[in-house]
Each structure stands twice: as structure tokens, then as C-alpha cells.
Amino acid sequence: MCGITGYIGDQDALPLVRTGLQNLEYRGYDSAGIAADTGELSIYKRSGKVKELLSAAPESADARRAIGHTRWSTHGPPTDTNAHPHTNCDGSVAVVHNGIVENYDTIKDELADHTFESDTDTEVIPHLISEYLDDGLTPADAVRETVNRLSGSYAIVVMVAGDDRIYAARNESPLVIGHGDDGMFLASDVTAFLEETQRVTYMQDGDLAVLSATGLNLYRHGEMVDPEIETLDWEADAAEKGGYSHYMLKEIHEQPSALRQTISGRLDVDAGEADLELAIPDEYLQSLDEIQIVACGTSYYAGEYAARLFEELANVRTTVTIASEYAVNDSRDPWRTLGLAVTQSGETADTLSAIRTASDAGMKTMAVTNTLGSSVTRETNESVFIRAGPEIGVAATKTFASQVATLGMLAVAFGRKRGELSRDRAATVLENLRSIPGAIQQVLDRDQQIGAVAEAYADSDSFFFIGRHLGYPVALEGALKLKEISYDHAEGFAAGELKHGPLALVTGHTPVLAVLTEGARPQETQNNVKEVQAREAPVIGATTSDYNRYLDETFSVPDVGVFSPLVANVYWQLFAYYVADLKDRSIDKPRNLAKSVTVE
Ligand code: M6R
Numbered sequence: 001m002c003g004i005t006g007y008i009g010d011q012d013a014l015p016l017v018r019t020g021l022q023n024l025e026y027r028g029y030d031s032a033g034i035a036a037d038t039g040e041l042s043i044y045k046r047s048g049k050v051k052e053l054l055s056a057a058p059e060s061a062d063a064r065r066a067i068g069h070t071r072w073s074t075h076g077p078p079t080d081t082n083a084h085p086h087t088n089c090d091g092s093v094a095v096v097h098n099g100i101v102e103n104y105d106t107i108k109d110e111l112a113d114h115t116f117e118s119d120t121d122t123e124v125i126p127h128l129i130s131e132y133l134d135d136g137l138t139p140a141d142a143v144r145e146t147v148n149r150l151s152g153s154y155a156i157v158v159m160v161a162g163d164d165r166i167y168a169a170r171n172e173s174p175l176v177i178g179h180g181d182d183g184m185f186l187a188s189d190v191t192a193f194l195e196e197t198q199r200v201t202y203m204q205d206g207d208l209a210v211l212s213a214t215g216l217n218l219y220r221h222g223e224m225v226d227p228e229i230e231t232l233d234w235e236a237d238a239a240e241k242g243g244y245s246h247y248m249l250k251e252i253h254e255q256p257s258a259l260r261q262t263i264s265g266r267l268d269v270d271a272g273e274a275d276l277e278l279a280i281p282d283e284y285l286q287s288l289d290e291i292q293i294v295a296c297g298t299s300y301y302a303g304e305y306a307a308r309l310f311e312e313l314a315n316v317r318t319t320v321t322i323a324s325e326y327a328v329n330d331s332r333d334p335w336r337t338l339g340l341a342v343t344q345s346g347e348t349a350d351t352l353s354a355i356r357t358a359s360d361a362g363m364k365t366m367a368v369t370n371t372l373g374s375s376v377t378r379e380t381n382e383s384v385f386i387r388a389g390p391e392i393g394v395a396a397t398k399t400f401a402s403q404v405a406t407l408g409m410l411a412v413a414f415g416r417k418r419g420e421l422s423r424d425r426a427a428t429v430l431e432n433l434r435s436i437p438g439a440i441q442q443v444l445d446r447d448q449q450i451g452a453v454a455e456a457y458a459d460s461d462s463f464f465f466i467g468r469h470l471g472y473p474v475a476l477e478g479a480l481k482l483k484e485i486s487y488d489h490a491e492g493f494a495a496g497e498l499k500h501g502p503l504a505l506v507t508g509h510t511p512v513l514a515v516l517t518e519g520a521r522p523q524e525t526q527n528n529v530k531e532v533q534a535r536e537a538p539v540i541g542a543t544t545s546d547y548n549r550y551l552d553e554t555f556s557v558p559d560v561g562v563f564s565p566l567v568a569n570v571y572w573q574l575f576a577y578y579v580a581d582l583k584d585r586s587i588d589k590p591r592n593l594a595k596s597v598t599v600e
Contacts, residue, residue, distance in 0.1 A: 004068070004096050006068065009064065014036050014057070018059070018068070023193075023194070031073070031083035033046070069096035075119055099599075125146060186211060249587075259402060295342035305566070313415040313426075316418065316420075342367075350600055367379070368406055370387070386399065393587070436567060454579045458582045466492070472492075499528075515542055522547045
């Protein structure tokens with residue numbers, strides 16, 4: 001969704017902010033803008049792509065501070081006027097904002113003598129700041145007072161003409177500060193400035209940051225605090241395409257290395273132990289009655305996969321709820337119920353809201369996330385990182401694999417601590433986990449075959465994905481991937497459900513993609529394959545063993561036990577990719593979608 005970038009320091013700020021905006025494009029947006037200090041605050045804004053803004057703005061301006069924004073419309077359509085930055089009446093205060101100011105109407109009414117140009121909620125912010133400046137407040141105090149008046153979620157970044165600082169504040173919307181060699185960076189996510197510095201400070205809700213060319217003053221709830229500086233271990237080129245035509249393709253191919261990172265140092269196969277450095281006491285896990293997973297989209301499907309593993313390996317009842325539908329059932333004992341948020345970004349508003357609900361009900365909460373310092377890590381009692389590295393493509397690929405692998409390790413750890421999982425069974429599952437990167441590599445090595453199959457079926461009317469047990473979430477995820485990047489109609493079904501309705505839609509022009517691997521009850525699914533073939537549907541099967549006799553196309557999957565469906569999923573990712581590529585779709589930034597969905 002919206003993205004923020006900024007720089008203050010000894011370098012010319014404009015080229016850095018231009019690059020920052022390009023790095024943020026993957027988040028999804030529909031207009032963009034820049035404010036640069038060129039002696040006055042020069043504002044450049046354009047609806048449409050960042051490249052249109054960049055051709056309208058100068059490449060350099062000898063500016064020592066600048067801020068930039070990519071906007072994903074909520075209040076008002078994507079026009080030049082509605083693009084950020086927004087300014088006050090005389091253009092002396094410039095603001096970029098992510099989130100929603102819920103009380104903007106009330107504030108606007110109070111500012112009756114101000115002239116507003118846009119339809120946005122954001123525009124009240126610079127006007128309100130200028131009121132406080134007129135009252136004699138310093139810029140820092142004017143920003144602080146303004147923030148105190150806002151309700152809703154926001155990350156705001158402010159420049160005032162004639163001043164030499166950048167001000168930033170956040171509430172429920174991420175902001176991260178980068179400590180460079182010759183200046184300070186600021187962004188809604190680190191990919192904006194990853195090539196410049198990996199030394200970062202994550203802002204927290206209630207923080208006010210005052211950035212100057214020489215450093216950072218950080219105020220937490222009014223008190224100055226020492227900023228905590230973390231050093232990321234993400235390679236700068238991890239956020240670049242590295243020779244692939246799309247980030248998505250690169251990220252699909254990165255899965256073996258991402259998974260090696262995910263499991264590195266965490267498995268003791270012989271002992272049957274997975275060590276995720278959990279602080280959660282063993283006694284708590286032993287008395288646990290239920291895990292309630294909350295997540296959205298692909299992370300929800302990873303949660304569905306995990307629920308089956310928690311039930312099977314740790315013998316603990318596990319529910320999975322789409323985060324926006326989550327409510328706490330009063331009959332549960334909160335002390336014996338764990339709320340588990342699965343979110344790669346750690347910033348998904350629906351997931352954050354659901355995990356807060358769990359926390360408010362008295363549950364212990366845990367996050368499985370890719371993003372150090374993200375909001376979910378502060379909202380939960382414990383965080384486990386999936387270590388997949390930055391994922392730029394809007395379509396989640398490697399993070400799904402790393403989520404499932406991490407949750408699989410958690411299921412083993414819980415099973416062992418609860419005394420529900422034997423050492424031998426745990427060792428087998430961990431050995432399977434260790435084998436996933438090699439198994440996925442074998443799938444990736446067949447990507448020409450997948451491209452050819454995709455070409456043969458790309459013009460179908462609709463695509464059905466089916467699977468059972470661990471193959472069911474993979475069917476759902478396969479369909480989501482195809483629909484979001486190719487814009488073709490695709491649905492995922494529990495294989496046994498077809499005959500209860502969806503079979504009516506099956507014709508010779510609806511290819512059915514079936515998961516027929518270990519862990520996905522292939523024997524039973526084979527009956528469903530025959531059902532659809534009797535209606536002339538071609539069947540593409542991802543299969544581990546002997547279930548290829550009736551298939552029209554066979555994708556063979558190495559047997560890695562309960563993780564075999566996860567490996568089959570890589571076929572579905574590549575299938576979706578090649579279908580979308582043939583149709584020349586905007587694969588990394590599909591229409592209407594955003595990487596990080598920070599509104600409810
Ligand atoms: O960052 P999150 O994992 O919380 O994101 C949740 C969904 O928005 C996300 O998984 C989305 O469904 C995928 N980008 C689809 O490929």
C-alpha cells in the first residue's frame with residue numbers, strides 16, 4: 001500500500017528519494033510525489049507510475065532533505081492533486097502520510113479559514129501543523145500537538161520550510177529509520193534504502209523522531225530515549241531482480257536458499273528437536289488446549305497447512321480464522337489458548353486487529369513473521385522469524401514456503417514439549433524438513449516442462465485446483481496465485497467437495513490441477529481425478545509416486561513426507577507465473593493489489 005521514503009544529510013537528497021520511491025513501487029500504489037528543500041519546499045506530484053513522476057521532477061536539486069510518497073487511494077481518486085505530499089495554505093509545511101485519519105472531518109471543520117485542495121484525509125495534517133506554528137510552537141512541538149489530535153492509524157513525515165529537520169511520527173503504521181554514513185534515511189519499509197544502509201531503528205507507536213543531517217533524536221511518549229540500532233543481515237541485492245525478468249520468478253527460485261535460512265541452526269534431527277528459542281514456558285505448552293491461528297490470504301493458507309501439522313504432531317486442537325472474521329468465543333479458557341498470528345509483513349491491519357482481540361481476551365500471543373521490528377512483533381508476547389529475506393513481488397511465494405517450514409518446526413517443538421511426539425517421528429519430520437530445499441530445487445530444474453504445460457492450457461475458461469488434507473491449503477494457494485497474477489478465474493477445492501456442487505462447472509475447458517502427493521491422501525484424490533476426467537476435464541497432477549496413470553500431465557514431486565504438498569506448490573507457483581507471463585500481465589504488481597495491506 002502507501003510507501004514513504006526520505007533522506008536528510010550531506011548528499012543530494014533528491015536522487016536518493018527518487019531511488020527510494022522506485023524501491024517502494026512493489027507495495028502497490030496509484031500516484032506518487034516528492035517534496036524537496038530547494039531553498040523553499042518544491043513539490044512534484046503525479047498520478048500513475050513513479051516513472052511519470054520522475055520524468056516530471058528534476059534528477060538532482062542540491063537539496064539536503066527530501067521526502068517522497070507512493071499513494072494507494074483511500075480518500076479521493078488517484079489524481080495529481082490527491083497525491084502526497086500535501087501542504088498548508090502557503091506551502092511552508094509538507095506532509096506525507098500512510099494510514100487513515102479517522103477524525104479528519106472534525107479537524108477540517110475547525111480549520112474553516114484554511115483552503116483545502118484535495119479530497120484526502122491527509123491534507124488536514126499540514127494545515128493543523130501550520131496553526132500550531134502560527135501559535136509560536138517549534139516545528140517539533142507543532143508536529144507533536146498535531147499528532148495528539150489525530151485518531152486512526154498513521155505514519156507521518158513532515159518538513160517545514162526554513163527549518164533543517166525532518167519529523168516523523170507513527171501509530172499502527174510502520175516507519176523505520178536508517179543510519180547512513182553521511183545522513184539519515186526514513187521509510188515505511190527498509191527496502192527503500194537497503195542499498196544505502198542496513199543499520200536501522202524501528203519506530204514504535206507513540207514515537208516522535210527528529211532527524212537532522214547529523215543524527216536522530218527519538219522521543220517516546222514525550223521522553224527522549226536512546227534509539228536502539230539493529231543491523232539487518234539482508235543483502236542489498238536481495239531486493240533486486242538479479243537477472244530474472246520478475247521479482248516473483250526470482251523469489252520462486254530463491255526458495256531453496258530461503259528455506260535453508262529458515263531452518264539453519266534450528267534442527268537437531270538425531271535428537272528429534274527443533275529449537276526456535278521459545279521463551280514460552282514448557283508448562284504453558286503442556287497445558288495448552290487450543291491454538292487459534294489468525295492470518296490473511298497466503299498466510300491464512302500457511303495457517304491451514306500448519307493447523308493440520310499441529311493437530312497431527314502436537315495433538316493440540318487448532319483453529320484457523322481469516323483475521324477479518326476473528327472473534328473470541330467466551331467458552332474458551334484464555335490461559336490455555338494461544339493466539340498465533342501468521343503474517344509475512346507483520347503489518348497487515350486485519351491480522352494485527354485480530355491478534356489484539358486475542359490479547360485483550362487474556363490469551364498469550366505469538367507471531368510468525370518475516371519482518372524484524374514489525375508491528376506484530378510488538379503486539380505479541382513472542383515472535384518467531386521465518387528468515388525468508390525480502391519479498392518484493394506482491395504474490396507471496398518464498399514466504400509461504402518459509403512460513404510452512406517454520407510452523408512445521410513449531411509443531412514439532414510443541415509436540416515434543418507436550419510429550420505427544422516420539423523422538424523417531426520427530427526425527428523423520430525434521431529430516432523431511434531438511435530435504436525440502438533439495439526437493440524444491442528438483443522442481444525448479446523442470447521449469448521448462450512447466451512453461452510448456454502452462455502454454456498448452458493458458459487459454460482455458462477456468463482452472464480448478466484440488467487437494468485433500470495438506471494438499472487442500474496448497475490447492476487454495478495455487479488458485480490464489482493463478483487468479484491474482486493472471487486474472488484468470490481459478491478456484492481451490494477440497495477434492496471431496498467437487499461432487500457436492502462445483503462439479504457442475506467442470507467441462508473439457510476447465511483444467512483440474514490436483515495434489516496427489518504424500519500427506520495429501522492421493523489414493524482418495526485419485527477418485528476425484530476420475531470424476532473430472534469423466535466430464536472431459538484435463539488433469540494436471542503433482543504426484544510423488546504411483547498416482548500418475550490417469551493424468552494428462554504429470555509433475556513429479558520428490559517424497560518429503562508431510563512437506564510433499566509444499567513442494568507440489570512450487571509447480572503451481574511456476575504454472576501461475578508462466579500463464580501470467582504469456583498474457584503479459586503485471587506480474588510483480590497485479591492490478592488492484594498491494595504487498596502490505598495496512599487498512600482494515
Ligand atoms: O503480510 P501478510 O502475510 O500478513 O499478508 C497477508 C496477505 O495480504 C498476503 O498473504 C496476500 O494474500 C499475498 N500477497 C497473496 O499472494
